[in-house]
Amino acid sequence: MSNAVDTRTLEPVSEPLTPVSRQERKLRTRQALLDTALELLADRPFATLSLREVAKGAGIVPTAFYRHFATMEDLGVALVEEATRTLRGMMRSARTDPDTYQGMISASVATVHQFVRANEDHFRFLTRERYAGGPLAQAIGVELRMFSGDLAIDLARFAPLRSWSTEDLHMLADLIVSVMLTTIVELLEARPGEDAKITGTAEKRLRLVLLGVPHWKTT
């Protein structure tokens, strides 16, 4: 690294700003594997990916794949973790609560819209694999249940919902999550220019659901 005095005078000239330590190179290759996998997943299910094409896309030879993942499924799990990190980021962003329903609804839908557009690959992967079966679908299912559970806790702080049973709160949270997932899928399938219509419909659906809340008799 440092400019050695007598032996080699100009060792790090070619790439002076990238120290590229050994483990950092490894991390980059790993990320390259994840990135090319995500690209390939834009139009096909995970189960059809081959180790060889992912390796090729990342610029390494097939056997070098094993330096990073023991199996393709492990790559998939890593991908789920990466994507759900985005999902949790979205939830955190949406938690800035205005205390009116209307404000909360439009803010949440806007947040979803923004995050989906900024991370289409992640959301496409999550919604694609959600019902595909196998261990990935299960991992995503666990994550979505946590998501729904957190939402239920948040909802409990709203005045009209304070008296609700936890069971009913979960029922409402699941309902909202399923509306959001539907919206996400619609956004991913949308042709350019349809976004406003989709988010508008999403807001309506949430408004309708919340309109029933004051009249609900909790168990």
Added chain:
Amino acid sequence: MSNAVDTRTLEPVSEPLTPVSRQERKLRTRQALLDTALELLADRPFATLSLREVAKGAGIVPTAFYRHFATMEDLGVALVEEATRTLRGMMRSARTDPDTYQGMISASVATVHQFVRANEDHFRFLTRERYAGGPLAQAIGVELRMFSGDLAIDLARFAPLRSWSTEDLHMLADLIVSVMLTTIVELLEARPGEDAKITGTAEKRLRLVLLGVPHWKTT
């Protein structure tokens, strides 16, 4: 095979009740292909099915597959048609309308429950491939939109909904369909004995949605 006397005295003895005309045999093989495909699809996405294993499962040699379908994708399309026939049957069954919300809700959920349990393979296939991407997902999407459209028409006959705009009716219908789809997936993933809980939650979700209807201001 048979002990022939002079010419053939007892031609249709071995299988006297099955005349097995030529085209009927073909139809049976075709159905065997569809059936084994559906079995294999119980735990993996359609895109991972190979022509060879479907043919083997149906008891024919790989090349004979082409006598029935030009490509695996065509087999998939036929499968979508078969499964959506079940779906339409369910809709028809659910259309026996009691004129109270409560009656309609529990009857509809019961119908869904019954149809899912009686045709798990079909519903598993539909929900698995719905978001898998590719032409099958698109075909299923078209079918679901028709389903939702029919539901919107049915809904328009209810008194509190007569004044709603068609746009809002579709919004409500989509919402109900997405609740139903969520319920179907839950039923398919359920462990034995959880059915009552799932259908109960499904009824609650629908009741909550419909509770908002009288207070909705249509556009």
Added chain:
DNA sequence: GGTTACAGTGAACGACTGTGCACTCAATAG
């Protein structure tokens, strides 16, 4: 009865798959 149509056969092909193994060679450790 002789001929045709056609569902199903069996061998072969080229392409692609995951994985084992011996290797190179540069960053790191001592």
Added chain:
DNA sequence: CTATTGAGTGCACAGTCGTTCACTGTAACC
């Protein structure tokens, strides 16, 4: 400076894949 580690290489293998082609045997047709 030397020794070690380990990411990436290159070859080879045994399978599986979709698809081709010439074929067989029998139900259906005239």
